Amino acid sequence: MTVLVRPLHPGEPADVEGFTRVRRACLPAMLATPASVAHDAAHAHPDAHYVQLVALDDTGAVTGTAQVGIAYDSPEPGQGYANVYVHPDRRGRGAGTLLLRTAEEHLALHGAREVYAWALDAGRNLSWAAARGYRRGRSAHFLRLDLASGPLPPRPAPPPGVELRTAADFADDPRPLFDLDAETLADEPGDVGAELSDFEQWLRDTWHHPLLDRGLTTVAVVDGRPAAFTLARTDGDGRYSTGMTGTARAFRGRGLAKLAKNESLHRAREAGITVAYTGNDAGNAPMLAINKWFGYTLDATEVRHVRTLGS
Structure with missing residues (x-):
């Protein structure tokens, strides 16, 4: 079987639909729709040199994908990433190897010295990464919560001085949410630092x-200032994912992030959402404990790997 790897064509329905299909089959916790795939292709920062690659079989069907780019917002230059996924039914035919090779060539062209890549925590995936020169690093867990029938914690009233709002309330000026997102991101554990x-x-x-x-x-507001939030993503097909949950440093230890996330999950269930996903670095004990309290269970684990180009 011949495998062809090329950049995704955002304007071609077969490309974005195929990309979405592969991502959902490989990792349901990472929400994807044709619209989101096309948006990511069209709006990436130019310094990211972002490209979405697709692997096509003899019939032109998408069998594998890769998201490739430079971590331009990292304080350490030369950090690249290449996240490769091949449809479970089409593995072992060379698509993943060709996707990774093409990704590494692209990143080297744009100055990457190291390439980070996620691999599912399973023997076949880990040995595949190791055979291509990638060293194992830290892990991250994807968690799943059944909103259709599973219980949720009670929905408490906010404490005095705290108001729960939604992102829609900041439509005229979202900058306060940007500031809160930037502060929480700076403290998030990970291999590659980021400055928003x-x-x-x-x-x-x-x-x-x-x-x-x-x-x-959902945003917890204290004295008019956003203090904690949980960013919700939905795909229009009954799935919900937490993009980020965090608290500004001055307000930590008061349970505000848990309060915001609980409110968001209750409203998600009321809106007909049936399943909620979230993800945490394996070393992020506070958020893992919060999500266990909500009733999330382990859905999948990925291990981040790194390779120094030219080694």
Whole structure:
């Protein structure tokens, strides 16, 4: 079987639908729709040199995907990423290897020295990454919550001085949410640090993203200032995902993030959402404990790998 790898064509329905199909089959917790795939292709920061690759079989069907780019917002230059996924029914035919090779060539062309890649925590996936020179790093867990029939914690009233709002309430000026997102992101554990400083790019990446659900994104406000939030994404097909949950440093230890997330999950169920996903670094004990309290269970684990180009 011949495998062809090329950049995704955002305007071609077969490409974006095929990309979406593969991502959903490989990792349901990472929401994807044709609209979100096309949006990501069209609005990436130019310094990211972002490209979505597709692997096609003899019939032209998409059998594998890769999301490739430079971590331009990292304080350490030369960090790239290449996340490769091949449909479970089409593995072992060379698509993943060709996707990764093409991704590495693209990243090297744009100055990457190291390439980070996620691999599902399963023997076949881990050995595949190791055979291609990738060293195992930290892990992250994807968690799943049944909203159709599973219980949720009670819905308490906010404490005095705290008001629960939605992202829709900030439609006229979302900058306070940007500031809160930037502060929480700076403290998030991970292999590659990030500094969220470009408001206009945040508007493209987050605020105007087709998966963002402003009505379910919930913000705890203290004295008029956003203090904690949970960012909700939905795909229009009954699935919900938490993009980020966090609290400004001055307000931590008061349970505000848990309060915001609980409110969001209750409203998601009322809106007909049937399943909620979230993801946490394996070392993020506080958020893992909060999600266990909500009733989330382990859905999948990925291990981040890194390779130094030219080694």
